[in-house]
Amino acid sequence: MSARMSTGRTIAAHAVLLTYTLIALFPVFVIVINSFKTRKAIFADPLALPWPENFDLVGYQTVLKQGDFFLYFQNSLIVTVVSLFFVLLFGAMAAFALSEYRFKGNTLMGLYLALGIMIPIRLGTVAILEIMVATGLVNTLTALILVYTAQGLPLAVFILSEFMKSVSHDLKNAGRIDGLSEYRIFFSLVLPLVRPAMATVAVFTMIPIWNDLWFPLILAPAEHTKTVTLGAQVFIGQFVTNWNAVLAALSLAIIPVLVLYLIFSRQLIRGITAGAVK
Amino acid sequence: MGALELKGVTKNFGATEVIKGVDLSVKDGEFCVFVGPSGCGKSTLLRIIAGLEDATDGDILLDGRRMNDVAPAKRELAMVFQSYALYPHLTVRDNMGLALKQAGKPKAEIMAATDKAAAMLELGPLLDRRPAELSGGQRQRVAIGRAIVRTPKLFLFDEPLSNLDAALRVATRIEIARLHRDLKATMIYVTHDQVEAMTLADRIVVLRAGKVEQVGSPMELYNDPANTFVAGFIGSPQMNFLDAAALGFPPGQVGIRPEHLMISRESGEFAAEVSHIEKLGGETLVYARHPQHGLLTVRLFGEHDYAVSETVHLSLSRDRIFLFDPEGQRRR
Ligand SMILES: Nc1ncnc2c1ncn2[C@@H]1O[C@H](COP(=O)(O)OP(=O)(O)O)[C@@H](O)[C@H]1O
Ligand SMILES: [Mg+2]
Numbered sequence: 296m297s298a299r300m301s302t303g304r305t306i307a308a309h310a311v312l313l314t315y316t317l318i319a320l321f322p323v324f325v326i327v328i329n330s331f332k333t334r335k336a337i338f339a340d341p342l343a344l345p346w347p348e349n350f351d352l353v354g355y356q357t358v359l360k361q362g363d364f365f366l367y368f369q370n371s372l373i374v375t376v377v378s379l380f381f382v383l384l385f386g387a388m389a390a391f392a393l394s395e396y397r398f399k400g401n402t403l404m405g406l407y408l409a410l411g412i413m414i415p416i417r418l419g420t421v422a423i424l425e426i427m428v429a430t431g432l433v434n435t436l437t438a439l440i441l442v443y444t445a446q447g448l449p450l451a452v453f454i455l456s457e458f459m460k461s462v463s464h465d466l467k468n469a470g471r472i473d474g475l476s477e478y479r480i481f482f483s484l485v486l487p488l489v490r491p492a493m494a495t496v497a498v499f500t501m502i503p504i505w506n507d508l509w510f511p512l513i514l515a516p517a518e519h520t521k522t523v524t525l526g527a528q529v530f531i532g533q534f535v536t537n538w539n540a541v542l543a544a545l546s547l548a549i550i551p552v553l554v555l556y557l558i559f560s561r562q563l564i565r566g567i568t569a570g571a572v573k
Numbered sequence: 574m575g576a577l578e579l580k581g582v583t584k585n586f587g588a589t590e591v592i593k594g595v596d597l598s599v600k601d602g603e604f605c606v607f608v609g610p611s612g613c614g615k616s617t618l619l620r621i622i623a624g625l626e627d628a629t630d631g632d633i634l635l636d637g638r639r640m641n642d643v644a645p646a647k648r649e650l651a652m653v654f655q656s657y658a659l660y661p662h663l664t665v666r667d668n669m670g671l672a673l674k675q676a677g678k679p680k681a682e683i684m685a686a687t688d689k690a691a692a693m694l695e696l697g698p699l700l701d702r703r704p705a706e707l708s709g710g711q712r713q714r715v716a717i718g719r720a721i722v723r724t725p726k727l728f729l730f731d732e733p734l735s736n737l738d739a740a741l742r743v744a745t746r747i748e749i750a751r752l753h754r755d756l757k758a759t760m761i762y763v764t765h766d767q768v769e770a771m772t773l774a775d776r777i778v779v780l781r782a783g784k785v786e787q788v789g790s791p792m793e794l795y796n797d798p799a800n801t802f803v804a805g806f807i808g809s810p811q812m813n814f815l816d817a818a819a820l821g822f823p824p825g826q827v828g829i830r831p832e833h834l835m836i837s838r839e840s841g842e843f844a845a846e847v848s849h850i851e852k853l854g855g856e857t858l859v860y861a862r863h864p865q866h867g868l869l870t871v872r873l874f875g876e877h878d879y880a881v882s883e884t885v886h887l888s889l890s891r892d893r894i895f896l897f898d899p900e901g902q903r904r905r
Contacts (some may be wrong), residue, residue, distance in 0.1 A: 355882070356847060396624030426844070457592050463656055463658060465654035465655070465656045465657075465658035466656075466658045466660070468620070468623075468625045468645075468652070468654070468658070469654060469658040469659075469660075469719075470660070471625060471644075471645045472623060472625075472626075472645045472646060472651065472670045472672070473644065473645075473646065473672035473675055473719075474647075474672055474675035475671075475675060483662070484660065486663075487662060488661070
């Protein structure tokens with residue numbers, strides 16, 4: 296496509312994209328540079344780059360001395376990765392059933408499962424808390440994983456079932472005639488073909504989970520189950536806020552999610568080019 | 574081993590009736606072609622035989638055994654699809670061997686069977702490639718090879734040639750005919766192309782809107798069509814239909830094939846005006862318009878010259894005409 300686009304349009308497109316990238320990255324950039332500065336320098340000139348005269352790692356030292364931050368990171372990672380795994384697994388399986396099998400109430404079931412896209416799960420917080428209390432899951436990572444799985448499923452089912460409809464029926468039928476089980480057809484024929492869609496869903500699902508403050512605060516505020524976003528809140532006081540530490544904690548919190556994103560986006564690109572070459 | 578019988582098979586998708594009661598028996602070793610226009614239910618019927626769709630009503634029997642509740646893989650049949658449907662993540666060899674592997678056959682046996690099928694279809698050099706590295710014609714040969722490897726009782730083909738270009742189509746058609754002679758297996762072949770049907774079939778089943786219109790050998794259908802639909806569908810160029818009353822027959826239509834319509838510059842039964850002429854070298858097609866009978870096709874052998882707008886005289890070989898009643902059924 297780029298070969299046929301005129302140079303003018305290419306420049307315009309790149310200008311728009313670069314502008315958007317700058318706007319999107321600016322807050323992140325400000326957080327990262329200020330996390331390396333002294334408290335005075337942060338307030339004196341927030342946009343200045345860290346120089347030797349105002350360079351200070353006190354934020355990182357505070358965060359790392361706090362000790363539990365490794366635990367918080369671990370908690371966030373466990374919750375995000377496990378929820379993501381369940382969202383993708385159950386979402387893909389539900390999408391396969393909806394797109395592949397004809398049964399009574401198929402359309403209705405699809406609509407019901409997609410309804411969650413429009414209704415925020417936070418509306419159910421009180422009921423969720425009651426359930427968690429009743430089942431004794433308060434202050435466990437399981438509580439968070441269950442809630443995030445429920446939160447991620449609607450979009451996953453919606454996007455994946457559209458993609459699964461486009462997988463060749465002949466291919467699935469060939470598998471059936473060759474004696475593959477429905478599970479083998481799903482895992483070895485259909486899933487690899489919808490991998491780009493899976494990666495998209497993974498990215499859309501992962502970021503809200505990683506960033507969430509609400510449910511960790513309500514369902515799992517205990518010391519041993521705190522997530523990074525919740526952990527960073529200890530530095531925000533009612534009267535004094537340790538900005539060095541907050542900024543350092545946030546900067547550190549970007550890294551794992553960035554790594555996950557890079558993994559998925561490689562899948563995404565691989566899927567797209569595989570389709571183009573075929 | 575490989576006789577198929579359908580008894581009153583129907584299929585509904587929701588409220589729409591797609592297959593409206595099909596009774597059919599296919600003998601062991603027969604090459605049976607389902608032919609009909611697009612959307613008449615050929616693929617649906619084939620998928621019902623394969624077990625990929627459930628029949629709404631009726632029975633499917635293979636060698637006398639009722640198959641309705643048997644899984645596709647257990648019906649001892651193989652299917653070749655229009656879109657090839659090769660497994661993209663497997664090599665040609667693994668594509669061909671998968672069914673045997675699923676059936677738990679030993680490695681050596683699978684190896685021997687794939688090698689034998691590959692030799693039959695000249696796929697030897699391609700065995701380690703993946704489907705993405707093959708041309709359309711090669712992919713279809715692999716798909717056929719995958720079917721052969723299983724040594725099924727029944728082969729099902731769903732328009733296997735329609736994604737190939739014209740030259741490859743003829744070559745693959747000949748290859749399929751040769752395979753049928755060599756393997757002596759029962760084959761059911763679906764196509765909307767009457768030339769494929771005529772050239773391959775021992776017996777043709779003409780379908781229209783989910784119903785069987787006529788069953789017979791290619792020449793039976795050609796020489797003795799039961800109604801105007803079959804008469805018009807079989808044979809190319811299409812049969813001419815003339816107004817019977819105008820020719821002194823009981824009301825209805827008179828059918829006559831283009832090669833049996835005689836053309837003359839001097840005299841004939843009625844005059845018509847040439848509207849178009851197609852010269853194919855070996856034969857010449859003259860299209861002539863008559864106010865009452867419409868556009869008529871005349872097929873002449875060799876090269877002939879007629880000018881557009883020229884008036885010609887046409888007459889019918891009386892022993893070659895077919896009479897149809899106003900409902901389109903043959904008068905016998
Ligand atoms: N899964 C399905 N759901 C609803 N209608 C279908 C389905 N499959 C086929 N049909 C309908 O059944 C009719 C016959 O289809 P098909 O057997 O594919 O025709 P053919 O192979 O002769 O072109 C078509 O009108 C088609 O729209
Ligand atoms: Mg079809």
